[in-house]
Amino acid sequence: MSTDAPHHAVDVPYLARLARLELTQEEIDLFGGQIGRILDHVEQMNKLDISGIEPTAHAISVFDVIREDGVTESLPKATILENAPHNANGLFLVPKVLD
Amino acid sequence: MGTFTPFTSIAETRRLLRSKELSPVELLESLDQRIAAVDPKIGAYIERDLETAKKEAAAADLNKPLGGIPIGIKDAISVAGQPLQSASRILDGYNAPYDATAVARLRAAGAVPFGRLNMDEFAMGSSTENSAFQLTRNPWDTGRIPGGSSGGSAAAVASGTALATLGSDTGGSIRQPAALCGCVGLKPTYGRVSRYGLIAFASSLDQIGPLTSTVEDSALLMNALAGRDPHDSTSLELPDEDFTAEIGKDLKGLRIGVPKEYFVDGMESGVRSAVDAAIKQIESLGAEPVEISLPHTEYAVAVYYIIAAAEASANLARFDGVRYGRRSNEAKDLASLYAKTRAEGFGREVKRRIILGTYVLSSGYYDAYYLRAQKVRTLIRRDFDQAFTKVDAIVSPTSPETAFRFGEKTDDPLKMYLADIFTIATNLAGICGLSLPCGFSNRDGVDLPVGLQLLGRPFGESRLLRIGHAYEQATEWHKRRPVL
Structure with a gap:
């Protein structure tokens, strides 16, 4: 692995908070360097003149796909709740949000 | 009692089943025994549910196109009632409540889903080393990676423990492991196959496709998989297509683009020479190679x-x-x-x-x-649009190198990402791509499979399968088997 310091610095703890992802100090240090080097590589995109170029969100464009507004059967509630870590009375249980 | 011989194609197995030389349950049992004997060395399977599959096999309608054929499923694709984890601990305890549309369509064609196959966690990786469960080993050298992310799907086909498997391809995840393990892998055009029930990685790039031991088998699976699905608004309504229709046609008059940006210094020399020889072979079959440029590669x-x-x-x-x-x-x-x-x-x-x-x-x-x-994605897409005004298909190596050793790239994510250099533009452009065996490269004294990549315009799978089949029939590469 390249040990040169990357030109790009990212605020990993801030991003981890945005992503609701707890990281160890070791992961913060590791990812900071690795993502910085990835961004250094990505920098080459700046060589290109992209003025007037439309962005591509999907390669094969489809527009306004509208289905019939019909009533169809859903998966049974019990089947879905079987996968929940904690549930009761047909609801997902989570820690208390408000005191 | 009939027993199944490993590496028999789907086309041939179907004949054995219909002529009653083999029953679907016998097929499944002998396949299960093969897995038990071989897979401990490979680690392609996370688990399998033989009892459920046997019940389904016993009820299989042999008149259907894939009647009684067991198909292994990547751990990212839902099979109703079976555990599904995308090889991640975050899905511990999760059972798929419904079938992915791709699986439902295989069932409708008579196939039996059998076995969860290992992969990189959430399909993020090129070596299957990112699985939370286990390593999967390359059948040609068990000290090496099988490619990824569909490493289990490719290694199972290549070690004769599956007739065919499903994988998913976001940046090469079907084609690269197919190349590194020496089997056939097809990434369909974006919108061809429903993504409903596939655990999403990158939704504008993901596509489900088959891994098989022959090109014709990939066409047979595509006949079942392709089609519009109301559950996936990006799947497209297209006329019904028989993907085997062009199989057997010759290559006369076809123009094959050779992109100069895909033949650069730094490629493994054995990969370069195998692909150069394959292009000559395709030319000798009647196609005309044409140098093209994909400038934003x-x-x-x-x-x-x-x-x-x-x-x-x-x-x-x-x-x-x-x-x-x-x-x-x-x-x-x-x-x-x-x-x-x-x-x-x-x-x-x-x-x-x-x-x-x-x-x-x-x-x-x-x-x-x-x-x-x-915006740069638009430029990459235009490169292919331009190229396909001049040629019927594009040929390149699938990967710049053969299978690397475990741990070789795990410390340097960028180095791992660059291993995908020939496959990812396909997904960005949404076009289709096929990888098939085209020879071997001697790396550190071991012969390792090389993959030939054929790229086609949107919805041009049948043309790719025709070229792939003609090449395959003219060569013996797909008949070589690893010693296990």
């Missing part, structure tokens, strides 16, 4: 890792410990429930891509990274 890795990471960071937000899978026991409140569940459940590569994706989408950076990448 060098930007594909950068564009891909921004778009894929951005989409992944959004898609993986759903794994929060509330509705399914694992939940941290350490949580004090809702915020720490999310953060700790995700910390415990995700592996390193997944965390790294979530952070990268969050960065490129975050306020102040969106235009510089995500939006710019989407």
Whole structure:
């Protein structure tokens, strides 16, 4: 692995908070360097003149796909709740949000 | 009692089943014995449910196109009632409540889903080393990776423990492991196969496709898989197509583009010589090679890792410990429930891509990274549009190198990402791509498979299968087997 310091610095703890992802100090240090080097590589995109170029969100464009507004059967509630870590009375249980 | 011979094609197995030389249950049992004997050395299978599959096999309608044929399924694709984890700890305890449309369509064609196959966690990787469960080994040298992310799907076909498997391809995840293991892998055009029931990685790039031991078998699977699905608004309504229709036709009059940007210094010499020889062979079969240019190739890795990471960071937000899978026991409140569940459940590569994706989408950076990448994606797509005005298909190596050793690239994510250089532009452009065996490269004294990649215009799968089949029939590469 390249040990040169990357030109790009990212605020990993801030991003981890945005992503609701707890990281160890070791992961913060590791990812900071690795993502910085990835961004250094990505920098080459700046060589290109992209003025007037439309962005591509999907390669094969489809527009306004509208289905019939019909009533169809859903998966049974019990089947879905079987996968929940904690549930009761047909609801997902989570820690208390408000005191 | 009939027994199944490993490496028999689907086309031939179908004949054995219909002539009653073999029953679907006998087929399944002998396949299960083969897995028990061989797979401990390979590690392609995470698990399999023989009893359920036997019941389904016993009821299989042999008159259907894939009647009684068992098909292994990548751990990212839902099979109703079976565990599904995308090789991640965050989905511990999760059972798929419904079939993916691809699986439902295989069943409708008479096939029997059998076995969960290993992969890189959430399909993020090129070596299957990112699985939370186990390593999968390359059948040609068990000290080497099988490729990824569909490493289990490729290694199972290549070691004769599956007739065919499903994989998913976001940046090469079907084609690269197919190349490195020496089997056939097809990434269909975006919109060809429904993604409903596939655990999403990068939704504008993901596509499900087959891995098989012959080109014709891939066509047979495509006949079952392709089609519009009301559950996936990106799947397209197209006329019914028989993907075997062009199989057996010659290559006279076809123009095959050879992109100069895909034949650069630094490629493994054995890969280069195998692919050069394959192009000559295709020429001798009547096609005309034409040099073309795909000028924005060098930007594909950068564009891909921004778009894929951005989409992944959004898609993986759903794994929060509330509705399914694992939940941290350490949580004090809702915020720490999310953060700790995700910390415990995700592996390193997944965390790294979530952070990268969050960065490129975050306020102040969106235009510089995500939006710019989407614009360069347009340029990459136009390169292919231009090329396909002149040629019927494009030929290249699938990967610049053969299978590397475990641990060789795990410390340097960028080096791992660059291994995908020939496959990712396909997904950015949404076109179709086929990888098939085209020879061997001697690396450190071991012969390792080389993959030939054929790229086609949107919805041009039948043409690729025709070229692939003609090449395959003229060569013996697909008949070589690893010693296990």
